[in-house]
Amino acid sequence: xxxxxxxxxxxxxxxxxxxxxxxxxxxxxxxxxxxxxxxxxxxxxxxxxxxxxxxxxxxxxxxxxxxxxxxxxxxxxxxxxxxxxxxxxxxxxxxxxxxxxxxxxxxxxxxxxxxxxxxxxxxxxxxxxxxxxxxxxxxxxxxxxxxxxxxxxxxxxxxxxxxxxxxxxxxxxxxxxxxxxxxxxxxxxxxxxxxxxxxxxxxxxxxxxxxxxxxxxxxxxxxxxxxxxxxxxx
Numbered sequence: 174x175x176x177x178x179x180x181x182x183x184x185x186x187x188x189x190x191x192x193x194x195x196x197x198x199x200x201x202x203x204x205x206x207x208x209x210x211x212x213x214x215x216x217x218x219x220x221x222x223x224x225x226x227x228x229x230x231x232x233x234x235x236x237x238x239x240x241x242x243x244x245x246x247x248x249x250x251x252x253x254x255x256x257x258x259x260x261x262x263x264x265x266x267x268x269x270x271x272x273x274x275x276x277x278x279x280x281x282x283x284x285x286x287x288x289x290x291x292x293x294x295x296x297x298x299x300x301x302x303x304x305x306x307x308x309x310x311x312x313x314x315x316x317x318x319x320x321x322x323x324x325x326x327x328x329x330x331x332x333x334x335x336x337x338x339x340x341x342x343x344x345x346x347x348x349x350x351x352x353x354x355x356x357x358x359x360x361x362x363x364x365x366x367x368x369x370x371x372x373x374x375x376x377x378x379x380x381x382x383x384x385x386x387x388x389x390x391x392x393x394x395x396x397x398x399x400x401x402x403x404x405x406x407x
Contacts, residue, residue, distance in 0.1 A: 176209060183210035184217065187225040192383030199229045204237040208248055215266030223266055224380045231273030238278045249274065249285055256292065256300065264305060268292065272312025276319045282326060289313055290330040293339070303344045310339055310350035311380070317357035324358060333360035340366035345375030349390040353379065356397025359404045367394045367401075 186195050199207055211233065214226035238245035252271045256264040272289060275282035291297035292309050300306055313332065317324050336358070339351035348370060355363040373390035380386075 179206060179210045180213040183207070183226075183229075184214050184222055187214060187222045187229065188219060192225060192228070195225055196229055196232055200232060200236065204233045205244075207233045208237070211270075215270055216263075220380075220385070224269075224385075225383070227266060227269045227273050227380075228383065230270040231277045234270075234274045235277035235281070238274075238281055242280070245274075245278075245281065246284070249281065253288060256298070256305070263302070264300075266308065268300070268305060268308035268312045269315075272315045275323070276315050279320075279322065282316065282319075282323050286316060286323065286326040287330050289316065290327065290332050290335060293332070293335040303342075303347060306339065306342070306344070307346045307350060310347055310354055314350060314354035314357050317354060328358060328360060333358060333362045336363060337366050340370060345373070345390050346377045348373065349375070349377040349388070349393050350379070352390060352394040352397050356393075356400040359401050361401060361405065364398065364401060367398050370394045371398070 183199070186198050190198065199211075208230070211226045211230045214222050215230065217223045217226065234245050234248050237248070249271065252267050255267050268289070271285065275285055288298075289309065289312055292300045292305075293313075300309055313327065313336070317327055333355075336351055336355060339347055340355065340363070342348050342351065352367060352370060355367055371391050371394045373394065375390045376387065377390065377393075378385050378387050379393075
């Protein structure tokens with residue numbers, strides 16, 4: 174099957190099958206070929222195709238890493254290149270895919286979690302476009318939610334400090350996803366920023382493991398405050 178046909182085939186799987194079936198079918202194919210097709214799906218205008226591709230990419234690259242770490246690192250380096258101005262591209266879906274890989278493979282998280290923080294920093298590899306910032310905030314939450322080790326990786330890079338401006342973003346999706354990430358990070362330094370947006374009624378939809386969950390910025394901020402306060406009480 175030629176690459177164009179493969180891209181169309183994979184996009185069809187992500188569009189027409191439910192989440193579990195789509196990822197199961199992708200998992201049956203050679204990882205190298207799936208990576209190429211999933212890259213094309215990450216920039217789809219169809220939200221289901223795009224987000225299922227994020228999950229699929231995470232699964233495929235994590236599987237690849239278990240057998241061939243160096244080839245998996247090649248994919249991660251390609252992700253980073255696509256977010257570089259010199260690439261000539263935009264990098265739609267790339268922060269999300271990077272985070273999904275790390276959430277599914279601990280060694281990958283250990284090697285690349287610092288890059289998510291670097292993409293937040295104006296003195297680092299700052300992502301200026303709001304759609305990329307949305308993906309970055311989602312990715313931080315996805316990685317922080319997996320386990321304490323990954324939270325520590327992020328917190329060790331002062332992620333809470335760099336998250337503060339995103340809680341005040343002009344974009345409600347960035348604000349909401351930053352608020353969600355703050356809850357998973359459980360850092361007390363984020364309490365003031367979260368209190369500042371508890372009455373923010375702007376709507377957004379959050380992708381979570383095959384589901385699309387409607388909510389509001391303030392609702393996510395309140396949930397995160399509860400998570401941090403619960404952690405404080407323990």
